[in-house]
Amino acid sequence: MPSDKLRVFTRYLPFLLKYGLKFLYQRLQATVHRRTYCSLPSxxxxxxxxxxxxxxxxxxxxxxxxxxxxxxxxxxxxxxxxxxxxxxxxxxxxxxxxxxxxxxxxxxxxxxxxxxxxxxxxxxxxxxxxxxxxxxxxxxxxxxxxxxxxxxSPPAKLLASRKGEACAELRVLQTRIKEAERIAVVGGGAVGVQLSADVKSFYPDKKVVLIHSRGQLLSNFGVRLHEYVVGKLAALGVDVLLGERPATPGDGKWESAELILKDGRSELFDLVIPSTGQxxxxxxxxxxxxxxxxxxxxxxxxxxxxxxxxxxxxxxxxxxxxxxxxxxxxxxxxxxxxxxxxxxxxxxxxxxxxxxxxxxxxxxxxxEGALKLRLGKDECVMYIQEDDGTDFMFPGKNGNVDLEAAKAWKMFGAVFEEEANE
Known part of the structure; x- marks a missing residue:
């Protein structure tokens, strides 16, 4: 049976060729446009x-x-x-x-x-x-x-709109993660999964629990991805609780809290990080x-x-x-x-x-719905699902610890070495 990587390449090759040709045509159009556009009053x-x-x-x-x-x-x-x-x-x-x-x-x-x-x-x-x-x-x-x-909710997106304040916002969470021994991440979407895996990868001695309200992580995707991710999280040492919707601190702050589970049990965490909803x-x-x-x-x-x-x-x-x-x-x-x-x-x-x-x-x-999910310091997985339920999944390796941030800066025409050290 061919690998998923080969299957997805074969499936989408016509689209990729078409898009590639369209992209080259767009570059040519942009060059012509740059030379012909005239700035007019009003x-x-x-x-x-x-x-x-x-x-x-x-x-x-x-x-x-x-x-x-x-x-x-x-x-x-x-x-x-x-x-x-x-x-x-x-x-x-x-x-x-x-x-x-x-x-x-x-x-x-x-x-x-x-x-x-x-x-x-x-x-x-x-x-x-x-x-x-x-x-x-x-x-x-x-x-x-x-x-x-x-x-x-942060850290999926931040409250601050200025760079300095946004960096300070992330540093607060970094410090609280570093100091906490028992950490709960509430919400099993892409951000919650990646955050849980990263915490356990960089701090393997901490207890990390990922709590999700539904019976499947990454609920918008297929069961095969859920099973793969649960296995990878277990290998890292992340505990996963499904079908749980405990009340979290209402102010959205990153703080300690006692979470009450549906069977009546309560667990005290040094840090609770909500990661739910849009x-x-x-x-x-x-x-x-x-x-x-x-x-x-x-x-x-x-x-x-x-x-x-x-x-x-x-x-x-x-x-x-x-x-x-x-x-x-x-x-x-x-x-x-x-x-x-x-x-x-x-x-x-x-x-x-x-x-x-x-x-x-x-x-x-x-x-358009292709997902690249990071699963800790070293690993990731790509996943694509068709409307009829057919899916493609193949594991990969992360780039450097910065997750190839320099490439993103280059894409934006920014000088990574100078700006990143401000």
């Missing part, structure tokens, strides 16, 4: 709210394709790009946390003059034709893209488009074109407003790769509206 604005993976990718692609007379404004409250993939590791590993915060500037330094502007601020209100920022400033838009993602960041449109927020999931409802879905009365108003990524009910997985694929659809559709052409529709692909 350009119309494509406003992108949210500077994580999805928003940054879209903004960058727009700088490579918008016609003269248009510009991109990216609004993001964080001073630096938060490289979320490495937050679990840098919650445990001391002295490396600064490498998870990458300067934005290098991403757009090759963009045509006048096509891009970044504002470090927070949108508090969306209106027809403009948005209001926390600073009190208002920004007009011709097209609006909402890529605000979802809020998660809350979509939709408050900015709650007053403007309440009918576009799902009552079931809290996400923004969108059409297959990723334009806002209203109640019929506002279709014309919403024609120039898009939502994508974790904040939107797109039908795709809540993964960075899916957000980037959706970003390409939004880019195409903004250009189509400018040109008066037919809009493209987003169709999720299984490959």
């Amino acid at each position: 350009p119309q604005t494509v406003l992108v709210i949210g500077g994580s993976f999805t928003g940054v990718w879209l903004a960058r692609r727009l700088t490579e394709s918008l016609p003269s007379g248009y510009k991109v404004i990216l609004i993001e409250k964080n001073s630096h790009f938060n490289y979320l993939f490495n937050f679990p590791r840098y919650s445990v590993l001391q002295g490396h946390e600064q490498q998870a915060f990458i300067p934005y500037q290098g991403l757009f330094e090759n963009a045509p003059e006048g096509i891009f502007e970044q504002i470090t601020d927070e949108v508090i209100c969306v209106r027809e034709g403009d948005v209001e920022l926390r600073s009190g400033k208002c920004i007009q838009y011709a097209y609006l893209v909402i890529a605000t993602g979802a809020t998660q 809350t979509p960041n939709t408050s900015i449109i709650a007053g403007f488009a309440p009918s576009s927020i799902s009552a079931q999931t809290g996400r923004i409802l969108v059409k297959s074109t990723l334009q806002l879905e209203g109640d019929g009365k506002f279709d014309e108003v919403f024609e120039n407003i898009f939502a994508l990524g974790d904040v939107a009910e797109t039908g795709g997985p809540k993964m960075a790769s899916a957000g980037m694929m959706q970003g390409e659809i939004v880019r195409e559709n903004i250009l189509a509206l400018i040109r008066g052409e037919q809009l493209a529709e987003y169709t999720p692909l299984a490959l």
Whole structure:
């Protein structure tokens, strides 16, 4: 029987070839665009709210394709790009946390003059034709893209928006992990699994318990991945409790607590780290488009074109407003790769509206949900699941202890050696 790695390569080879050719064509288009774009007075604005993976990718692609007379404004409250993939590791590993915060500037330094502007601020209100920022400033838009993602409890995402304060936030958790002897991680998603494995890898003498409310870890994925991960956690010495939903400290702080299990038993932990749930960041449109927020999931409802879905009365108003990524009910997985694929659809559709052409529709692909899960200091596993339940799984090895942070900095056009030591 062929290995999963061979099966997945064979299965997705046509897609990879197609995507590779498309990528080369995009690079050629970007080169031509850079030489032909002209900065004009009073350009119309494509406003992108949210500077994580999805928003940054879209903004960058727009700088490579918008016609003269248009510009991109990216609004993001964080001073630096938060490289979320490495937050679990840098919650445990001391002295490396600064490498998870990458300067934005290098991403757009090759963009045509006048096509891009970044504002470090927070949108508090969306209106027809403009948005209001926390600073009190208002920004007009011709097209609006909402890529605000979802809020998660630290350390999946952090509370601080400035690099120095965010690093200090991670250092607090590092210290508490180092000092604690009995640690409970509550929540068996990707962050909880990776955090538990890292704590036990770097501090093998500590007692680490991973507690999950359902009967399967990583509940959005297949049973085969769950069984593999449970085995790897057991080999590391992590205890796993399934079907448990103990009350955790309500303030979300990392502190000691007594957790009550469903059979009545109680266990005292020196440190409890909640790692549960996501809350979509939709408050900015709650007053403007309440009918576009799902009552079931809290996400923004969108059409297959990723334009806002209203109640019929506002279709014309919403024609120039898009939502994508974790904040939107797109039908795709809540993964960075899916957000980037959706970003390409939004880019195409903004250009189509400018040109008066037919809009493209987003169709999720299984490959967008591919998961790379770190399982301690040395190991990881890749997992892909098709809609029909067919899955592919193959183990691998992690890179260096920084999880190849230098590659991420290079991708952002940032100088790793200088910035990482600030």
